[in-house]
Amino acid sequence: MSFQEKTLQCSDCGATFTFSAEEQELFQSRGYTNEPKRCPSCREARKAERYGSTGTGYRSRRQMFPATCAECGKETKVPFQPREGRPVYCSECYGKLTSSGR
Numbered sequence: 001m002s003f004q005e006k007t008l009q010c011s012d013c014g015a016t017f018t019f020s021a022e023e024q025e026l027f028q029s030r031g032y033t034n035e036p037k038r039c040p041s042c043r044e045a046r047k048a049e050r051y052g053s054t055g056t057g058y059r060s061r062r063q064m065f066p067a068t069c070a071e072c073g074k075e076t077k078v079p080f081q082p083r084e085g086r087p088v089y090c091s092e093c094y095g096k097l098t099s100s101g102r
């Protein structure tokens with residue numbers, strides 16, 4: 001069976017790219033049954049993202065979000081996405097509030 005070059009559309013950026021006969025052969029030899037969904041440049045970008053090229057987030061499992069403490073106004077980081085209308089406290093104030101509040 002021979003492969004024919006195909007033109008596919010990238011699901012990320014919408015650009016068309018060529019899925020060459022060689023690549024199709026390579027895909028099949030590796031047991032991949034799906035056609036690539038992304039163009040080569042988007043694939044590269046995804047790979048870079050996965051390996052944490054930005055340097056952060058690879059070792060720390062928890063994602064931290066920047067927030068401003070509602071009590072003292074200090075900048076802090078919280079392990080959840082701060083929501084509007086919900087006060088966020090730094091660890092100091094949070095400790096104070098929870099210990100004195102009850």
Ligand SMILES: [Zn+2]
Nearest residue numbers: 010013039042
């Ligand atoms: Zn793309």
Ligand SMILES: [Zn+2]
Nearest residue numbers: 069072090093
């Ligand atoms: Zn605070």
